[in-house]
Amino acid sequence: MRHNILSLFFTTSFAFACGGTMSDGASLSTRDLEGGPFESTSEVQDRASAEARAQSFFGGDVISSKVDVERGLSVFEIKILLASGAVIEVTLEESTGRLVQIEHESGPVTDDLDVGAGFVTLAQALATARDHRAGDIVDWELELDGTGRWVWEFEYADGTHVKVDAEANAVLDDSNGDDAWDDRGADDGQAATPTDAIRVAAEAIVDGDIVKSERELEHGMNAWKITLRTASGAEVEVYLLADDASLLRVRGDEGPFDYDVTPGRGWITLADVLDIVGQSEGLERFRLDREGRAFVYELRFSTGDRTEDVRVDAVTGAILGD
Numbered sequence: 001m002r003h004n005i006l007s008l009f010f011t012t013s014f015a016f017a018c019g020g021t022m023s024d025g026a027s028l029s030t031r032d033l034e035g036g037p038f039e040s041t042s043e044v045q046d047r048a049s050a051e052a053r054a055q056s057f058f059g060g061d062v063i064s065s066k067v068d069v070e071r072g073l074s075v076f077e078i079k080i081l082l083a084s085g086a087v088i089e090v091t092l093e094e095s096t097g098r099l100v101q102i103e104h105e106s107g108p109v110t111d112d113l114d115v116g117a118g119f120v121t122l123a124q125a126l127a128t129a130r131d132h133r134a135g136d137i138v139d140w141e142l143e144l145d146g147t148g149r150w151v152w153e154f155e156y157a158d159g160t161h162v163k164v165d166a167e168a169n170a171v172l173d174d175s176n177g178d179d180a181w182d183d184r185g186a187d188d189g190q191a192a193t194p195t196d197a198i199r200v201a202a203e204a205i206v207d208g209d210i211v212k213s214e215r216e217l218e219h220g221m222n223a224w225k226i227t228l229r230t231a232s233g234a235e236v237e238v239y240l241l242a243d244d245a246s247l248l249r250v251r252g253d254e255g256p257f258d259y260d261v262t263p264g265r266g267w268i269t270l271a272d273v274l275d276i277v278g279q280s281e282g283l284e285r286f287r288l289d290r291e292g293r294a295f296v297y298e299l300r301f302s303t304g305d306r307t308e309d310v311r312v313d314a315v316t317g318a319i320l321g322d
Contacts, residue, residue, distance in 0.1 A: 050076035053097050054090035058082060058113055066284075067094060068253070075100055084108050103141035115142065117150075119166040125152035129162040132171045139212075142166060159193050159215060194224045201245040202226040202238045205263055211235070218248050230259045250288040257283045263295075267314040273297045276317050277310050288314060296320065 051062045060080040068077050074094040081087055086107035091100040112123035139155040150166040163172040194213045208228035216223045222242040229235050234256055239249040250261050261270035274280045282301040289296060295314040300307055311320040
């Protein structure tokens, strides 16, 4: 029987809240975006208008859209298939429609995308990055960094990164900033790719193939974000401490949710949580994340135009209140 005692219902526009920001970059507030180059000229009132706003940049076909929390902001995340076959994700502030970031998800990285606003195009920034560092570029994103600059960031196949100022088309050196771990190369004494211990730990938590690995800063600690693809095609992100492969977070944003999460350490599995809650239909996304000194599963279920958020202690299995 479904557990109803602590079920909480919200509209779909309510952001899925976690114990901290969901983004990999520095937190933002709506003030950081005010007066910037991407003020929305048309009001974003719902998911459909957000999708239209996202398509206004480069066209393409909308694959999916959802409300989430990114860098501390409630946002629409819209995935778009471009004519080249590349898939990008456009992130817009939910309340205003202002652009927060654009990132490459899959497919070619060579599109000559022009976002306007006096910025250099993707192709121009790509050429600048390649002039600075040779190698195979596999990923990119455009975002507002912690200093208020819009930046094109490129990831190479060896895990290293190069950032290019979107206005000046100049390579940025932030090796002394908060993203130093992200930008280190193989010659800095740190591994450019995850160790076998990191890979084994990630694969033990989620049964899947590793398709991507990125270095991140999590609460000031060096970490790896490992993306695994399950047999049915779902992608799951596992965050592990770089030093000892300790688990920091697990995140699943898209189904099918026909896999289990086995964090070890005596914690309950995702399957256990679904049994405790008494439902699995309508699961939209989940997190296993730290809240204070505890780790908590946070699950969102959607049925029609209503959603239900449930929180479960990862050790005791107790369903938690707000």
